[in-house]
Amino acid sequence: MKRSIWLLFISALALILGLKAVDLGWFSSREPLELNNAPALLFFNKSRGCECELYVYDNANAQFDAWKSPIAIHRIDLDRRPDLGQQYRIVRAPALVLVDAGGQVVWKQGDSLSDELPLDLKQVEVQVGRLLETDLP
Numbered sequence: 001m002k003r004s005i006w007l008l009f010i011s012a013l014a015l016i017l018g019l020k021a022v023d024l025g026w027f028s029s030r031e032p033l034e035l036n037n038a039p040a041l042l043f044f045n046k047s048r049g050c051e052c053e054l055y056v057y058d059n060a061n062a063q064f065d066a067w068k069s070p071i072a073i074h075r076i077d078l079d080r081r082p083d084l085g086q087q088y089r090i091v092r093a094p095a096l097v098l099v100d101a102g103g104q105v106v107w108k109q110g111d112s113l114s115d116e117l118p119l120d121l122k123q124v125e126v127q128v129g130r131l132l133e134t135d136l137p
Contacts, residue, residue: 024079024080030081030083033074033076033084035072035074035099035101035103036072037101037102038071038072038101039071039072039098039099039100039101039106039128039131039132040071040072040073040074040098040099041069041071041072041073041074041096041097041098041099041124041128042073042074042076042084042088042096042097042098042099043060043064043073043074043075043076043094043095043096044076044078044084044085044088044090044093044094044095044096044097045057045060045061045075045076045077045078045093045094045095046077046078046079046093046094047077047079047080048079056094056118057093057094059116059117059118060093060094060118060119063117063118063119063121064119064121067121067124069128070128070132071128071131071132078090078093088105088108094118094119095108095109096108096109096119096120096124097109098124098127098128098131100131106127106131107123107124107127107131109123109124
């Protein structure tokens with residue numbers, strides 16, 4: 001009887017961990033980020049956290065959704081792609097990284113301005129303008 005209970009417990013635990021692993025993308029392939037030899041803006045955010053963190057993440061998403069970008073945007077969920085966070089040395093979310101056509105980091109915003117408006121989109125526009133000026137033939 002004890003053995004059956006332990007076996008049931010271990011099976012339930014394995015099932016729960018398996019479901020969590022699939023949900024978190026542990027078994028998903030880690031595709032490299034396709035920049036297509038063009039400048040891009042990388043928007044790093046998270047989908048999980050405590051209530052106060054989610055408030056900032058949601059405000060960053062809303063702020064970013066209302067902004068029009070002249071270059072390609074890649075949204076990256078750090079909960080699902082921590083490898084890209086490590087590659088671009090992202091310490092906290094939300095964060096913005098501007099990369100040139102060769103994939104080199106040109107500018108990075110890692111600190112939030114405020115909880116209500118965490119992204120410095122005015123500075124992004126300045127940096128994107130500079131990058132586009134230097135990429136012109």
